[in-house]
Structure formats: C-alpha cells, structure tokens
Amino acid sequence: MNATFGNAPELIIAVMALHAGLHEMVLASLAGAILANLLMATGISFLVGGIKFHNQEYNPVTIKMYNSMMFLAVYSMLIPSSFHRFFITGENTVYRQNESNLNILLAVSLLLAYVFYLYFMIKTHPDLFKSIKKAPVVKEEEEHEPWSKKKAIGALIVASVTAAFMSEILVGAAEGTGKELGMSSAFIGIVFVAVIGGAAESISAITMAAKNKLDLTISIALGSSIQIALFIAPLLILLSFFVGPKPMFLNFNRAEIGALLMAVILTTVVSGDGKSNWFKGIQMITLYLLIALLFYFIPEQT
Template sequence: MDRIFFIAVLVGVPLTIAGSFLHWSSILMFIICALTVVALSGFMGRATESLAIVMGPRIGGLLNATFGNAVELIIAIFSLKAGLVGVVLASLTGSVLGNLLLVCGLSFFLGGIKFKRQKFNVYDARHNSGLLIFAVVVAFVIPEIFSMKMTEQETLSLSIGISIIMILLYLAGLFFKLVTHRGVYITNNEERQKEEEEPEWSKKKAIIVLVLSTLAVAYVSENLVHTFEAVGTKFGWTELFIGVIIVAIVGNAAEHASALIMAVKNKMDVAIEIAIGSTLQVAMFVAPLLVLISLFMTTKMPLVFTIPELVAMVTAVFLAIMVTNDGESNWFEGITLIAAYLIMGIGFYLL
C-alpha cells in the first residue's frame, strides 16, 4: 500500500502541474487531483503516527489537524479573494460536520469492527465537549440571533469582537493542554502505548514529510477547487452542497485518512485528537481568522451562518458529545454518527 501511495504521488503531482498549464478537462483534473490528495494523505498519516509516538497523542494529533487545516485555510483565502463568502461559510460548516460525524463515525466504525471496545482519554473528551459547546452553540449562534436587529456594519463589528475572543480562548486552551496541565490527565493506556512502540520515522523526518505533504496537498487542492463548478454543473450539485460536502471533504482529506489509520491501529487518543481537535481549530481559530483576513479584502465576511448550517452544526456537536463523553467507542456508535452525516448530506443536496 505504501508503494502504491508513493507511485500515485510521484505520478499525480506532475500530472496536476501539467494539467493546470495545459488546461485539461475539469472531470479529468478532478479525478487526478482527488486521487493525489488521497495518496498524499497516506504520507501525512504515517508522519502523524510517528510524531504521536515520539511527542504524545495530543501534540501528534494537533500537528496533523494544524497542517490539514492549513490546506483548508489556503483554499478559503482564495475563495474569499474571489468574493465567495457563501462557499467559505459552507465549507467551514462542512468541516465541522465532516470531522464530528464522518471522521469520528468512520473511526469508531472501522476501529470497532476490529476491536469490540475501544477506549480514549475521557478527561480530554470532557474538556473538548465544553469548548465545542462554546465554539458552535455560543459563538456561532449569537451573531446569527443578534444580527437580526443589527445593521450590516454592526454585525461585522460583533463578528470581529467574537473572532478575537475565540482566537484568544483557543490559544489559552492550547496553553492549558500542552503547558500548564501537560501530563496531568494522561491515562495508563497512553503511557503503555508510548513505552511499547517504536516510531517508523524520526521526529525530524516526520515533520519534514508532514510539511512537504501539506504543501503538495495545498497546491493539488487549489487545482481541485477550480474543477468544482464544472463538475457540479455536470452532476447537478448546488453551490451550498459543494461547499458543505465536497470542499470540506477534500480540504480535510489528509486528516480524515490519518484519523482512520489511527483508529484501525487502536490509537483512539490520536484519532479523537485529530477529529475533535480539528473541529475546534476550525471553529475557534480558522473561522475567526478568516473574518479578520476578510477585512483586508473587497468582500467582508461576518460570522453569520444560515439557519440550516447552524442547526446542522449544533445537532452534530450534541450528538458527538453524547457518544464521546464516556471515553469509549464501538462500531454501532460510529454507524450512528455516519447516519446523521448522511441525513444532513441529503438535506444539503436537496436544499
């Protein structure tokens, strides 16, 4: 499998570059870019696994989520520059839904088929639950409700204030987990895994592979985004569906693959840190940062989602909290989360 991924990257990246200059058909470019992103995801997964062994599941998962979300941030900035605020907000919604329902669901399901009962750090799960409620239920819902009685400028000012607070809280949360309380809530399972395993790659090699893979994924993903309009027209996909489902899945493909690899290897702490940690990073850092970046562009982006997007995200948060708060998972919980994602996907397709 590793050799197949290597060949796919070796062939896929040059073909993507050639196709972008020679203006190949959008359908062909969509297939080439999508397969290349999946192959690059395999390398990011191996790098994450090595880092998680060397540096612990929190830092390993955080690095994977950060590099994965860097791709989405790049795509979103290009979309903002083009004035596609609706697509950016929809892709942020899709990222939250994809991580909480699809990635968590597939991780629980695939891991649960191999292991009847999988455990992860219950303290981290409860800590993340509070932040999820703050990020989505508080910080995303309030701008929507308050904006009903506000002017466009007042709504933007409220969004800027909320964005700054969210970024500061996110950074404080990282300081809490990685500095002041690092090691305080480590479980016996984490300690045992760290003692038993040897990393495939050294820390330096893993970080280099992660950085290079991320740069390649960013380039390929940008080319992939340009194919969405033509592919959407051919298959009858709406702009909202493309933003919520397609852009979100492609933009987060790398971390999705990494989380699934970790779950199948019974490394649920890393899988959960990637899925939930990525959601928190999107909601509390990427989305607010995009609001602030949009101030330097022609089209400004207030932190105001549509009602269907908000309802879907709030529902996903509470469902994810319900199944992760006990620190255990199984395949049935996974299939429940996947079912919720499919229901929402059908809704956004038909909307």
C-alpha cells in the first residue's frame, strides 16, 4: 500500500508526459525512479540507520525475493530494447508490427507476473515477508487520533488532484529547463522527474530506517521499484495506445539498461546478507551519483 500511494505521483507524471508525446522522458523517469529507490532511497536509509543504530538487520529471505523480481524486471526491459536496436531499421513495416505485438504481449505478461507476485506475497507465502524481529517500541510524545474514513478519503482525493495539477506544470517546465541548461531529456527524467515523483516513498523508507524498522524500509524501497517495473511500465505501454500521439514501447537506451543492471547487481551484493551499516549506504549512494554524472554528460539518444 505504501509503495502504491507513493508511486501515484510518478504514474500521474508519466501519463502527463505520455499525453505530450515525451516518450524519452517517460522511459527515463521510469528508469530513474527504479534507480532512485534501489540506490538513493535504500542507500540513505542504510546510512541514516547505520549512524543511529550502528548495525541493523532485516529478513534475508525477503531481500532475495525482491532481488530476483528486480532481475526479472530488468531483463524484461532488455528484451524489447534489444529487438528495437537490432531489428528496427528503416521503414520495415513487418518488423515494426512485430515490435508492437512484442511490447503488448510483454506488457500483459508483466502485469500477470505482478498479480502472481502479489498473490504469493499476500495470500500463499506471507510468512516469507515478515520482519525477523520487532523494533523497540518508541513512545510518542503526543498521541494522535487516527483519521476518520471520510477525512482520509477526502485527503487522498485532494492530494491526487493536486499531484495531477503540479505534474502537468512539472512536465511542461522540464523540457524547457533541460534545453536552457543544456541537459538531455534522459538526465531530466532520470534525476529531476524521478526524484520528485518518488519523494513520498523515499522519505517513508528513510523514516522507517531511522526507527530501526529495516524490513519496512526494504519493502517500501524495493517494493516500489518492483511495482514500477512490473505494473506501472507495462500499464503505460497499454495506455499509450489511447493517450498521446503514438504508442510508446520499452525502448530503453544502452546507458539506461546498463545503469539498471548495475543497480540491481550492487543491491543484490550489498543487501543479500540481511544486514546493513552506514558504509553500505555510502556505496549505494556513490553508484547513484556516478550514474547521474553519466547521464549528465552523455549526448542525446545514446
């Protein structure tokens, strides 16, 4: 639920950009959102939690499940990108129709995989996703009354409408800002749009780490990345046939695919033992900054 509501602004931003025909920015924002969650949000969480608690632990079985799903997600993005790079040349209508069919079938397959993932996590094997231990109870200085159902639903509607309005302004300003500052659409999407759109879940993940609830931090950061790759990305593929000037396909460039693969590999290596400390956070943040520098300096359409 946290990942879903946290990803709502990202989905709204992507739909607005999709309507404007900014496909490159949409793809970059999807890749950037995954990178921001895997490296920046998790890295800062490890750093903050490690400084406060020295060492923290979380369920290693859960992290292995998340990492395997992320590998599936990255390879699913590699398939249509490779097809486009090697087979779409000139105006070959046969291959272009094949590309369209490939992306549609891929989108449906990923959505089904995400449904099975939720069923596995919630219904058949919820024990694999439990915390290994309870965090120490911290007494709040003030007790707050929970919101009523009407107030909560009303706040959600207002926040969604506001996010949609601000998203349209953000997408409209992003392209002009990038041209004025000499930044590529990929850099704008991967850094600015992704970080702003994913601010909600990033703050939640860091807050949970500061409360020594690393299992919840992992579920927010990595769960959000899985949802973006297996739900939001294929959903946008299908929506693009009805929204915007032309359909959008998962044609990520080589730099985006390479960055995603590096992020998943480092996340798997660093987090696989079920323990975290501040230096692991530094490692993940460093890779994120290096990737941001890469996209700042590479030219358009690399």
